[in-house]
Amino acid sequence: MKISFVGLGVMGYPMAGHCQQRNYPTTVYNRTIEKSKNWAKQYSGDYKETIAETVREADVVMFCVGNDDDIRSVCYGDDGIIGNMKAGGILVDHTTASADIARELAARCAERKVGFLDAPVSGGQSGAENGQLTVMVGGEQPVFDLALPVLNCFAKAVTLMGDHGAGQTTKMVNQICIAGLIQGLAEALNFSERSGLDTEKVLEVISKGASQSWQMENRGKTMVEGKYDYGFAVEWMRKDLGLCLTEGNRIGARLPVTALVDQFYQQIMLRGGARWDTSSLMQLLQQDNAASK
Ligand SMILES: NC(=O)c1ccc[n+]([C@@H]2O[C@H](COP(=O)([O-])OP(=O)(O)OC[C@H]3O[C@@H](n4cnc5c(N)ncnc54)[C@H](OP(=O)(O)O)[C@@H]3O)[C@@H](O)[C@H]2O)c1
Numbered sequence: 533m534k535i536s537f538v539g540l541g542v543m544g545y546p547m548a549g550h551c552q553q554r555n556y557p558t559t560v561y562n563r564t565i566e567k568s569k570n571w572a573k574q575y576s577g578d579y580k581e582t583i584a585e586t587v588r589e590a591d592v593v594m595f596c597v598g599n600d601d602d603i604r605s606v607c608y609g610d611d612g613i614i615g616n617m618k619a620g621g622i623l624v625d626h627t628t629a630s631a632d633i634a635r636e637l638a639a640r641c642a643e644r645k646v647g648f649l650d651a652p653v654s655g656g657q658s659g660a661e662n663g664q665l666t667v668m669v670g671g672e673q674p675v676f677d678l679a680l681p682v683l684n685c686f687a688k689a690v691t692l693m694g695d696h697g698a699g700q701t702t703k704m705v706n707q708i709c710i711a712g713l714i715q716g717l718a719e720a721l722n723f724s725e726r727s728g729l730d731t732e733k734v735l736e737v738i739s740k741g742a743s744q745s746w747q748m749e750n751r752g753k754t755m756v757e758g759k760y761d762y763g764f765a766v767e768w769m770r771k772d773l774g775l776c777l778t779e780g781n782r783i784g785a786r787l788p789v790t791a792l793v794d795q796f797y798q799q800i801m802l803r804g805g806a807r808w809d810t811s812s813l814m815q816l817l818q819q820d821n822a823a824s825k
Contacts, residue, residue: 539606590618623637
């Protein structure tokens with residue numbers, strides 16, 4: 533199977549690398565060509581300077597860009613992915629985007645006899661680099677079965693969740709869980725600090741109990757230290773929470789805590805934290821402490 537990958541960002545670059553390393557000949561495209569050149573050198577793969585050349589021969593085309601608008605700009609038009617793929621090919625979208633655009637892409641692909649899967653990922657930069665992502669997929673079973681061996685190159689779990697859009701909706705569930713969880717963790721750790729407890733010791737103890745979480749294990753210590761200069765960016769999280777709130781309105785599911793946490797993230801962005809890690813919710817509480825001293 534010949535693979536093409538469009539969008540070599542924090543996530544796409546290593547994901548495409550895993551495909552090439554697992555012996556799927558992979559051709560990449562990135563808007564900023566320097567990244568394509570570095571990728572081709574690092575993984576001994578191929579790159580092209582246009583999307584059309586990149587996808588023309590491919591059996592499976594994957595892409596991972598920023599948001600719905602970016603998806604439209606790489607997929608549609610004369611030089612877009614869909615118009616240049618061969619019939620019988622499969623297009624896989626790894627961007628975290630709306631369920632609506634997943635259904636829109638599926639319809640456009642069907643017109644060209646191309647299979648489509650929406651397949652957002654969870655696991656962050658380290659999950660992408662270590663090939664340990666979780667992939668939530670929407671689409672049809674036969675298309676999923678054909679693409680699965682390729683998705684397994686960079687994943688520890690790949691699950692078909694339902695029809696087109698179900699992958700994106702599952703990712704929304706994931707983000708709703710994370711938003712409330714990080715705010716709870718931030719409040720707890722701030723409470724611990726203000727109580728005069730040894731918070732490192734507190735984390736050691738409670739992470740063996742019922743409040744344990746990935747965020748606690750991986751971010752607890754850095755939150756106490758006030759380190760946020762890495763990880764999953766606040767501006768991406770706000771994009772994701774916006775998708776959740778829109779979908780919640782559409783289906784009549786109330787999301788009061790998610791809406792509140794989104795406002796806290798807005799405050800962080802106003803403080804210049806658009807590229808800080810999502811655990812920076814703690815920073816708002818730390819600032820309050822500094823002000824009250
Ligand atoms: N980072 C994470 O931890 C993480 C975890 C899970 C899911 N995600 C999701 O995965 C997606 C990508 O995240 P990322 O962190 O990899 O983002 P990123 O590092 O900002 O990379 C975005 C990629 O998309 C390309 N791109 C964006 N707009 C484009 C356009 N209009 N035309 C052509 N190329 C375009 C960029 O090209 P240039 O290099 O030219 O800018 C870059 O290759 C997002 O939807 C994000 O929410 C991210």
